[in-house]
Amino acid sequence: MKNKFIIIFLCIFSIELSAAEINNLESKIFKNLRCIVCQGQSIAESNSDFAQTIKIVVRDKIDQGDNEKEIYKFLAEKYGEWIIYKPKFNYINSLLWFSPYIVLVFGGLLILKYLRRKKN
């Protein structure tokens, strides 16, 4: 019983600490943007001219007070959804986001089925 309390305490403690997470918005956005003139690089990784320009634009937008979503929306309007690495959740992309979990749930049920057989 004592042990359980210690675990719970430590876990909660960890969560508390995580609130202090450093929020590096800029690099998070850079990593989520495709450098469309490069071969499979993100804006953060690329040395290209295009990437440098996008970096300036994103920084300006952050300074203007735009949030992450607004910046993605702005860039997606100009360059298409292709520029964003993390596809947003919408009608078209819903299967992309759901189907891995459908597989997970389905697999779990399948295993459960074989576990329960014994009771019959």
Add this chain to the structure above:
Amino acid sequence: MKISFLKIISISLVVFALIVFFLALNIDKRYSTEKIVGKNVDNFEIIFLNNDAVFKKQDLTNDKYHLINIWASWCLPCRKEHPILMRLKKENNLIIVGINFKDKKLNANDFLRELGNPYDFSLSDKDGTKSILFGVYGIPESILIDKKHKIINKFIGPLNVKDYEDILQLVNEK
């Protein structure tokens, strides 16, 4: 019963995937930013090439078409498309706005002196950030805007004779 249900699902998924693969083989995979066509031009403020005045979206007139051409003196294809722009200059219904992209003022002016200046307005985008508003990712690119300030066509790469004819047709409609 249940197993045949699974069978049907798995077979149809696989067949569906294979059909999509077949279709995908014949699709043009090149990237284009033509998705921007049909949208209105965002507000913008860009300084002129040769003075510090600012050209704004409001400065686009309501009675003429605009062609925004993004170019630089260091860009070889821009040289190639220049004669087309010079021919378009003669068009009364069209205002040509040139945005000089990541260039040195001196080189840009030399370029225009050598090949002629087709631009009614010459603007400068020194760090390339303004061009992002027009979805530019490599120059030359040109954007055709109608009287209501809607983007009606986008040309990636140097303008050619066919583009010239398309522009003429669009501009002289009605």
Add this chain to the structure above:
Amino acid sequence: MLSNLGNILLFGSTFVTLSIIYFAYQNLKEKNIIIRKNIVYLSFFQITLIIASFLLLIFAFIFSDFSLLAVYQNSHTAKPVFYKIAGVWGNHEGSLLLWVNIMVIFSFLFFLFNYKFNKSFSLYTLLVQNILILGFLMFLISNSNPFFKILPVPLEGLGLNPILQDPALAIHPPLLYLGFVGSSIYFSAAMAAILSNSNGKNFASSIRIWVLISWSFQSLGIIVGSIWAYYELGWGGFWFWDPVENASLIPWFCMTALAHSVLVLEKRGYLYNWVLILSIITFISSVTGTFLVRSGILNSVHTFANDPARGMYILVFLSLMIFFSFVIFFKRKINDDFYLELISKETFILSNNWFMMFYLATVFIGTIYPIFTQVLYDTKISVGPPFYNSVIAPIIIPFLIMMAIGPKISWIKQKYNDFKSLVLILILSCIINFLIFFFFKSYNLLSNLIIISSLFLIIHSLKDFIINSKTKSYYNLPSFLSHTGFGILMLFIMLNHNFSKEYDLNIKVGETKKINNIEINFKDLKIEKRENYNVVIGNFNILDSKKNYQKNLNPEIRIYNNPQTLTFESAIKTNLQQDLYLTMSNIDGSDFYNVKFQIKPFMLWIWFAAFLTASGGLLRTFLKK
């Protein structure tokens, strides 16, 4: 001359393959239980011919015989011999020949191991495998012939892409091919098991070793590719969720699942259907991956020259393969009725498979989804690292925990009464996590949980291993190595992820820039001429005033002539604690250089842990019960 000889060898192989198919089929119809000797001879003949054709191609590359198109397009006389050889599989045609070679070698060895025991199973395997070989041979000859001639013979070749001239990349394709092309043999064996009504346990013990071999090589191939990407692509990352990487990861998930569930089948006779499905989809996913990569329908870092006809051929082949394997699978007469106890090794192994299928589904859907949106909605989307990280990372946690507990659970049934040590280990993991947290930097909840669970896995396996080693049973050593290795891998990936530092700056020669406690001094620039390229070498001095070290780093910009390319070589200083990683690139029309300096902790440990994981598979292959 060389071209003719090569073509003769290829046609010879095709002919022999056809005869094997014919005789195997005839032999199957006969009632006797002995396999005809001529099939063994033919197999031997086949492997000799195909290896000879491969050696011939290597020979053509070494001696730069530009009368062959493949050599002309991918080699150059000025290239070091090592890269001339690597050039053989650095292109589509040569790599396809390597592919066929591996299929034949695996087929031959499998046949050799099994033909004395079970006639119809061995013959069916040989039959199916040779039909696959025939398919690829026809593809090779009709569309991608490495012995294709050009006239007139050019004097000089076009050269190999310099980014591919690298020792890690030279061995990466053969390793990977041994992995996923090797999986063809248990695809064939699975077909054979159904067709010959084989017993599940026998089937399991005949394929187990091949699953392990292919798994080990697949793992090694992925690791080597990842190391290459780390130091050659110059982004400081080692995994990009690039479609090509995904294409190698998908079969790996299948193999991992199979390597575990085949144990259940061998030991207990359960999961026969499931093992068959896994055996089939491993090779199907390998071919699908190949299709995606070679047809060019995906954007990717690694690109082969694209040719729609190629994609079409692979796709037709793939469709036929799927069709026939479905037909055969649905015709099986296997009674696979069983139940499992909640706490038993079987259940834990199944849960491994469960997670593997989840990862597989995520990566597979993520890879092909952009194709779907493009075809169906005309929308181009990107599915990149943020997607995979956010979907997969949370599900790593229960996986690691299960992985810790699983190996110790016994077969059939166990009353689990070891909660006390479980709790102790968990507490210990939390404390260590807390210490890391406290002394270094904060990170988010998810990182916390993954680190705790990976520590849990490491400590738990160590404890089990120490207890086991008292009884001197070393049979558990491989799984101990792999499981612990994987725990260490996850731990260091997370630490690396959280503690990496990155500086991006523009700097001139002679300048010094200071950011926090790091001073970067760009001392000078040298230009040198080397064997087959020119190089600009930067000389940087890094001074860390807090940690008190000083390091010299020399990144390069290489200018290759055949073909004309610029490559950016990173400068890396490695030690046990961290890698210092620096790349420079010139900025057009200015004196400034763009410099990316990164401090990446524990890189060496990541590689070490990955190799440890793979070594478990190799060790198990050679360890006798």
